[in-house]
Amino acid sequence: MSSGQFLNIENVLFTIAMIGYLAAMVLYWLFFVLKKDMVGKCADCFAAAAFLLHTGALVTRGIGAGRFPLSNQYEFATSFAWGICACYLVFLWKYKFRALGAFVTPVIFLVIGYAAMQSREVRELMPALRSHWLAIHVSSAIISYGAFGVSFAVSLMFLLRQKKEDSPFWQEHIPDERRLDLISYRAVSLGFLFLTFVMISGAIWAERAWGSYWSWDPKETWSLITWIIYAIYLHLRISRGWKGKSAALFAVIGFICVIFTYIGVNTLLPGIHSYA
Amino acid sequence: MKKIARIVFSMKFALVLLGILLAACLAGSVIPQGKDASYYLSEYSEQAGGAILALGLDDVFHCSWFVALAAVLCLNLTGCNIVHFPSLAVRSKNGFSPDRFRRSGHAKELFESSVPEELFQACGFHRLVRENSADGKDCIYGVKNRPGIWGAWFCHLGMLIVILGFGLGQMKQVSFAVYGVPGQTKPVEGTGYELTIDDFEVDLRPDDTVEQYTASITMRDTGTSESRSGQTSVNHPATLFGMRCYQNSTGWAAKVQVYKEDSLVQEEILCAGEQMDVEDKEGLTLVFAAFYPDYEEGEDGMPRTASSGLKNPAYLYRLYYRGEILGMNVLAANEAITVDAYTIIFTDPQNYTLIQIKRDPFTWLAAIGAVVVMAGLILAFYLRTEEVYAEQKDGNVWSVSGYSRKGGAEFTDLLVQKQKETEGGKSAG
Ligand code: HEM
Numbered sequence: 001m002s003s004g005q006f007l008n009i010e011n012v013l014f015t016i017a018m019i020g021y022l023a024a025m026v027l028y029w030l031f032f033v034l035k036k037d038m039v040g041k042c043a044d045c046f047a048a049a050a051f052l053l054h055t056g057a058l059v060t061r062g063i064g065a066g067r068f069p070l071s072n073q074y075e076f077a078t079s080f081a082w083g084i085c086a087c088y089l090v091f092l093w094k095y096k097f098r099a100l101g102a103f104v105t106p107v108i109f110l111v112i113g114y115a116a117m118q119s120r121e122v123r124e125l126m127p128a129l130r131s132h133w134l135a136i137h138v139s140s141a142i143i144s145y146g147a148f149g150v151s152f153a154v155s156l157m158f159l160l161r162q163k164k165e166d167s168p169f170w171q172e173h174i175p176d177e178r179r180l181d182l183i184s185y186r187a188v189s190l191g192f193l194f195l196t197f198v199m200i201s202g203a204i205w206a207e208r209a210w211g212s213y214w215s216w217d218p219k220e221t222w223s224l225i226t227w228i229i230y231a232i233y234l235h236l237r238i239s240r241g242w243k244g245k246s247a248a249l250f251a252v253i254g255f256i257c258v259i260f261t262y263i264g265v266n267t268l269l270p271g272i273h274s275y276a
Numbered sequence: 277m278k279k280i281a282r283i284v285f286s287m288k289f290a291l292v293l294l295g296i297l298l299a300a301c302l303a304g305s306v307i308p309q310g311k312d313a314s315y316y317l318s319e320y321s322e323q324a325g326g327a328i329l330a331l332g333l334d335d336v337f338h339c340s341w342f343v344a345l346a347a348v349l350c351l352n353l354t355g356c357n358i359v360h361f362p363s364l365a366v367r368s369k370n371g372f373s374p375d376r377f378r379r380s381g382h383a384k385e386l387f388e389s390s391v392p393e394e395l396f397q398a399c400g401f402h403r404l405v406r407e408n409s410a411d412g413k414d415c416i417y418g419v420k421n422r423p424g425i426w427g428a429w430f431c432h433l434g435m436l437i438v439i440l441g442f443g444l445g446q447m448k449q450v451s452f453a454v455y456g457v458p459g460q461t462k463p464v465e466g467t468g469y470e471l472t473i474d475d476f477e478v479d480l481r482p483d484d485t486v487e488q489y490t491a492s493i494t495m496r497d498t499g500t501s502e503s504r505s506g507q508t509s510v511n512h513p514a515t516l517f518g519m520r521c522y523q524n525s526t527g528w529a530a531k532v533q534v535y536k537e538d539s540l541v542q543e544e545i546l547c548a549g550e551q552m553d554v555e556d557k558e559g560l561t562l563v564f565a566a567f568y569p570d571y572e573e574g575e576d577g578m579p580r581t582a583s584s585g586l587k588n589p590a591y592l593y594r595l596y597y598r599g600e601i602l603g604m605n606v607l608a609a610n611e612a613i614t615v616d617a618y619t620i621i622f623t624d625p626q627n628y629t630l631i632q633i634k635r636d637p638f639t640w641l642a643a644i645g646a647v648v649v650m651a652g653l654i655l656a657f658y659l660r661t662e663e664v665y666a667e668q669k670d671g672n673v674w675s676v677s678g679y680s681r682k683g684g685a686e687f688t689d690l691l692v693q694k695q696k697e698t699e700g701g702k703s704a705g
Contacts, residue, residue: 124485127510182684189657196653200646208511211451211522211634213642214442216337221305228298235287235294265305 006064020050077115083146103153147191152255285355392666427656437645
């Protein structure tokens with residue numbers, strides 16, 4: 001098969017995956033409204049199927065482009081959505097916490113929707129972008145951002161749960177605050193570990209490509225900002241009394257920073273990452 | 277004094293410092309950095325511009341209060357680690373025993389079991405301690421992932437090393453740029469070395485985009501005449517005499533020849549953007565403003581290049597006499613500039629390379645710090661210390677408890693689940 005054919009398959013898989021996420025989102029919401037387990041199970045199936053198709057889209061993209069598909073806005077956005085879904089499915093499997101889907105799928109859908117608006121043209125890479133360290137850097141960013149996406153959704157639930165304390169559905173399907181706090185913490189830990197590695201691998205790449213491992217470029221600075229916010233989150237959880245609500249708020253702010261680091265910095269602030 | 281130390285070494289103070297660091301980063305990313313004072317005064321209102329300059333926000337990451345902030349954060353991290361070290365060491369040495377477990381109040385019964393040993397082994401506790409407690413009861417105790425308690429400590433240590441490595445690097449690093457075309461040798465200012473560009477290649481793909489830039493270089497110690505050669509390309513710097521040589525950027529250069537009535541009086545290689553004084557005619561200056569490898573006139577009448585291939589070279593020049601402009605034009609390959617008795621021609625267009633030479637003697641320190649941070653994070657998040665304990669009640673019935681500070685309810689839930697699996701759910705839950 002020619003690379004063009006692979007890219008055509010990618011197009012089809014991507015579109016079906018996007019529709020799949022949309023369907024999963026609607027089903028999760030219905031699950032919330034109708035409160036029927038069957039609907040929830042269906043939503044899980046749609047999310048998992050969309051994820052598989054999405055994986056197929058990324059693989060065919062990689063084959064079609066003849067390189068790791070992580071080099072422009074479109075490729076990173078679609079991988080970012082994939083990362084959130086991957087982390088969500090892991091957390092779903094581990095914590096059997098389906099209602100989270102109602103909060104995660106809109107985020108996935110927004111990110112993949114953003115990807116759909118980007119140019120899908122495959123362009124050859126400039127020499128500085130042809131680096132294994134860059135591929136490692138961006139792959140870890142996907143996992144990190146995915147985990148933060150999950151913690152964002154869990155923290156939103158935490159904040160909402162406080163308002164819905166006496167709803168029986170919330171009590172049955174949404175874990176109690178201590179557990180929500182714990183799940184959010186697990187997601188942030190995963191994200192924080194990988195974000196640290198994102199910064200280290202990025203520094204190694206920058207050192208090899210530009211000769212300086214840290215140059216306070218806006219994108220670097222914003223990843224540090226995000227990192228500090230999550231460091232504050234981690235300490236807030238430890239110091240008693242601040243656990244729970246303020247930590248949840250920080251996880252929400254942290255994810256907003258993640259999104260800004262990813263989209264806002266490229267478009268609003270100048271820097272060496274702006275061609276990415 | 278003790279009180280001050282307690283505040284300075286506290287986590288609350290650390291959070292305040294992180295907050296200030298956050299604000300500094302925000303300012304540094306939003307306000308353009310390193311511009312002239314006049315820029316801030318004209319771009320922002322007079323008061324805002326004045327405030328930016330007064331607070332050093334025009335160069336946040338190098339201003340004195342930022343350096344002081346980093347120093348205080350280091351102090352805070354060091355203090356925090358010193359304060360916590362003794363208790364961690366004691367806990368690590370003597371903190372994990374059945375007796376400790378009971379005394380810390382963790383021995384709260386989760387369920388009863390008839391086969392606690394089997395259960396604990398199923399949960400991954402392979403080395404179990406069996407002993408008689410003070411009140412004569414049999415007990416079984418197991419602990420897993422003990423190094424996990426050091427996670428945060430190592431993370432803090434690593435951060436400290438990273439900040440130190442980065443800070444020292446900022447103070448001690450040196451950086452030089454040398455550019456030229458193959459065959460040229462230039463001094464690396466202030467180092468006693470000189471750099472020869474042996475070769476420079478630009479690999480183009482069929483669509484004229486660049487695949488790679490590769491320079492072959494030789495560095496020579498002018499004192500000892502010792503020399504080292506290497507190749508540097510984008511993402512693959514060479515290391516010569518402990519200095520990292522980066523293929524940083526490229527551009528076009530050309531040979532400029534000045535003739536006076538048919539005899540060559542001056543010949544130089546000029547890079548686009550450079551200028552030269554015509555030695556034979558005082559006051560005459562030539563500026564090689566731009567080069568177009570595949571020249572064409574754009575729709576707006578401005579010169580531009582149709583591709584990056586060397587197909588139809590043209591040179592944009594400006595000529596000055598005692599500071600007054602004499603002329604400006606685009607010169608095709610076979611054209612010449614004539615001024616009085618002088619003829620100037622451009623030939624041999626070729627790529628020049630800009631090699632950035634750097635030495636940061638502390639990168640290794642920051643790298644070690646980064647490894648320690650990662651190790652600390654893995655210890656803190658994924659080696660969660662867990663303890664299990666069973667105390668015989670009567671006969672074959674044991675009271676089982678478990679504790680994990682980081683694992684929380686997740687760990688005790690796992691114990692309950694494993695209990696159901698090992699005993700088929702027949703025990704009381
Ligand atoms: C850049 C600065 C810092 C970073 C990146 C950092 C990172 C961390 C991390 C990752 C943890 C583990 C959290 C967890 O297990 O959930 C932690 C815990 C902790 N940090 Fe920090 N920290 C920083 C600064 C500080 C400072 C300056 C202090 C001191 C006052 C401090 C005090 C603590 C304490 C007391 C813990 C809890 C230790 C434990 O659970 O055993 N941190 N920190």
